[in-house]
Amino acid sequence: MIGEILAGLAAVLDWHVLGFLAAGVSLGAVFGSLPGLTATMGVAVLTPLTFWVSAEQGLAMLLGIYCGAIPAGGIPAILINVPGTPASIATSWDGYPLTRKGQAGLALGINALASAAGQLTSILFLAFLAFPIARFALQFGPAEYFGLALLGISLMAGVSGRHVLKGMLAGSLGLALALVGLDPMTAYPRYTFGMSEFLDGISFVPVMIGLFGLGEVLVQISDRHASRAVSSGVIGRIMPKAAEARTMLGATLSGATVGTMVGAIPAAGGDIGSVIAWEQARRTSSDKDKFGKGSLRGLATSCAACNAAIGGAMTTMLTLGIPGDAVSAILIGALLIHGIQPGPLLFANNQSFVFSIVFLLVFASLLIMAIGILGAKPLARILNIPPPWLWMGIVLFGTVGSYALNNAVVDVWAMYVAGIGGFLFRKASVPLGPLVLGLILGPMMESNLRRALILTRGDWLDLLSRPILLVFVAATILSLLWPLIRARRRAAKRNHRLSSDA
Amino acid sequence: MASLAEGQIGVPIVCENKPGASGALAFSYVARRSADGYTIGHAPVEIAIVRSLGYADIGPSDVSLICLVSKTAPALVVQADSPWQSFQEFIEAAREGAGRIVMANSGIGSIWHFNILLMEQGTGARFTHLPYGGSTPALVSVIGGHADAAVAGVGEVVSHVKAGKLRALAVFDETRSGVLSEVPTTHEMGFPIGAPAWSGFFGPGGMAEQRVTLLAKAFKTAFGTSEWAKLCRERGMEALFLDKDEFGAFAMDQQRFFESEIPKLVRLESSE
Incomplete structure (x- = not known):
């Protein structure tokens, strides 16, 4: 065992491998921080380039892109309220308010630190608990996916902030949009208006770019003279104080655990994981009112969760040969080209290579943490760019990125329509989080409920015989009733005080 | 395949992915381009299916088939x-x-x-x-x-x-x-x-004979390389080359097969 660990370490302690890793991380940082360019795209585009180098070098480059892009996606989320990748949507909820308070530096610093902490925690899970986690992931059948999606949907109220009713409306709109395309069970076209472009549904990434990118730009233009304009230009300190770090520790670790587990489940990744982690941290936190207004805990937990999803996805990929998300699907393809077959046999026959991957992930997360901290000051200068230039840049990258995703013009239209929608919603204080949740989770919830019912032959009660689903259902009910219970307990306390005063 | 064939025709081949509707979007896109041979498409088995499914009104007879390079059972x-x-x-x-x-x-x-x-x-x-x-x-x-x-x-x-x-x-x-x-x-x-999946190449309908032949020759040379044999082995595909006439006959045969079978299969399924 020790021999394999050392051999794995030796294979990556090579200037070429480390060089490729650094190049990958830097490229990933660029892909992640530009809205419209995603980690998936970066890995996909650069995979062919790795065919001419050794397996370790190629993998170093691709893992570097993956590990670099996710934390970097938090940078535009924090600075300009535009998530760089879908995983960083929750990062913008507390990150951007911090920027507006003149604490952009601190937000970027926390992003770098919590991201690395989340990823390192998930790598520890990968190194020590790979097979139990993989068994857990395999337990996820249709009923369990439905439960996960149900829990996610129940978070809509929590992520709506003060505007719960508007949030529900936005969430319903998201669910409705998720219905567009071929029916997942019968392949019958729904709401496609006869256009084959809509058969595969509405792509999520262009909608996200539109809602958060273009929508934010339009709001800033219309508020040009109001106080909402961003550039206070103040960056502030970067490193959190010891006391702040202590308050964030628990949230970071819980975010990392949630992120690892959700990341390990195939087809569920950092986007869902970070929202669940954020909402869980908010509920269990003593200062829940600060969440969404610049809470350090909220920021730390979402950053940790979306990066921990990397380790989770890698666990499923390496132990089962099953992709945990879109990026690891491409990584499997790249490994196959190099003659390496991810799966249980890899752990049995080629342990040193598994440890090479573990060490590459560790180095990549340390590297991106260093880049994040050292780069925070220069990056935050983005805030000093005259807003019109910034707006043009966002629209430009948003347009190009939306097209580049599927090479389809319809996605560009989707981006612009979503942008106008995002603008109107912001003006009417309609929260966007629920809409995004509906769009991501709607297809997952629908198709898996219907699959689960096929398996039980339409028997709803039979569904409840699945323990994991029961846990999700119980958590969902609890999360819906919790505000009522809390209100009652408070009222009871107040009555108690009143009566004891009297 | 693109990187193997590139050297044969002296111009780079740029791959562009256009996913959607079982490939129907990509078939229609290529079919609408100018038939100069500079825009060609990948023709999987779905090109013989999408019309029967009603995704797009396009089939093997509407395009210029170039050659077939692999089959997967x-x-x-x-x-x-x-x-x-x-x-x-x-x-x-x-x-x-x-x-x-x-x-x-x-x-x-x-x-x-x-x-x-x-x-x-x-x-x-x-x-x-x-x-x-x-x-x-x-x-x-x-x-x-x-x-x-x-x-x-x-x-x-x-x-x-x-x-x-x-x-x-x-x-x-x-x-x-x-x-x-x-x-x-x-x-x-x-x-x-x-019914195997297969994979070939096609261009917009009405491409000049000599351009089809030129491209088919480039793909045939690429097909003969050890890299292609290795890739097919790794992906579990059967390396199989059909020139444009053989491919045309095969694809039309496939389309007739799906046209006659799909309605029957749909009836079978709905009777369950």
Whole structure:
């Protein structure tokens, strides 16, 4: 065992491998921080380039892109309220308010630190608990996916902030949009208006770019003279104080655990994981009112969760040969080209290579943490760019990125329509989080409920015989009733005080 | 293939992915371009199917077929510790079970789903169909024990079979597969069923004869390289070259097959 660990370490302690890793991380940082360019795209585009180098070098480059892009996606989320990748949507909820308070530096610093902490925690899970986690992931059948999606949907109220009713409306709109395309069970076209472009549904990434990118730009233009304009230009300190770090520790670790587990489940990744982690941290936190207004805990937990999803996805990929998300699907393809077959046999026959991957992930997360901290000051200068230039840049990258995703013009239209929608919603204080949740989770919830019912032959009660689903259902009910219970307990306390005063 | 053929024609080949509607979007896009030979497309089996499904009004006769370069046979897999050791046992159980066996597929209307329906039609077996959005989640559901069996391409199942997670009971083909040579074929067991996936190239309709020939020659040279042979072996594809006339006849034959079978298969399914 020790021999394999050392051999794995030796294979990556090579200037070429480390060089490729650094190049990958830097490229990933660029892909992640530009809205419209995603980690998936970066890995996909650069995979062919790795065919001419050794397996370790190629993998170093691709893992570097993956590990670099996710934390970097938090940078535009924090600075300009535009998530760089879908995983960083929750990062913008507390990150951007911090920027507006003149604490952009601190937000970027926390992003770098919590991201690395989340990823390192998930790598520890990968190194020590790979097979139990993989068994857990395999337990996820249709009923369990439905439960996960149900829990996610129940978070809509929590992520709506003060505007719960508007949030529900936005969430319903998201669910409705998720219905567009071929029916997942019968392949019958729904709401496609006869256009084959809509058969595969509405792509999520262009909608996200539109809602958060273009929508934010339009709001800033219309508020040009109001106080909402961003550039206070103040960056502030970067490193959190010891006391702040202590308050964030628990949230970071819980975010990392949630992120690892959700990341390990195939087809569920950092986007869902970070929202669940954020909402869980908010509920269990003593200062829940600060969440969404610049809470350090909220920021730390979402950053940790979306990066921990990397380790989770890698666990499923390496132990089962099953992709945990879109990026690891491409990584499997790249490994196959190099003659390496991810799966249980890899752990049995080629342990040193598994440890090479573990060490590459560790180095990549340390590297991106260093880049994040050292780069925070220069990056935050983005805030000093005259807003019109910034707006043009966002629209430009948003347009190009939306097209580049599927090479389809319809996605560009989707981006612009979503942008106008995002603008109107912001003006009417309609929260966007629920809409995004509906769009991501709607297809997952629908198709898996219907699959689960096929398996039980339409028997709803039979569904409840699945323990994991029961846990999700119980958590969902609890999360819906919790505000009522809390209100009652408070009222009871107040009555108690009143009566004891009297 | 693009990187192998590039050297033959002296201009770079830029690959652009246009996903959507079983490839119908990409077929229509290429068919609308100018027929100068500078925009060509990848023609998988779906080009002979999408019209029958109503996704797009396009088929092999509307485009200039260039050549075919590979074929992939479907394989039937069950979980490694499932009770069924052979295709016959499995079919027997599926006949008696009257739909108790859960069969995951990679999506209604996909080529692997048709193969499941062909199996029902050809053997009298009946399944409960569990549709997924692609072969990977369908195979994962079998590995996780949520579905009993699935049909997917040989190349998609081979790694899980070799890792001992899945057992392949049959390859739907006339001859045995190179990567799963120990698995019997449906034809040798007396069930002549199976519709392979295949992969070729096409250009917009009305391309000049000599341009088609030029491109076909470049692809043929690329086809002959050891890299292509290796790639096919790794992906579980059968390297098979058909020139434009052979490909044209084959594709039209396939289209007629799907045109006549799909309505029957749909009726079979809705009668379940």
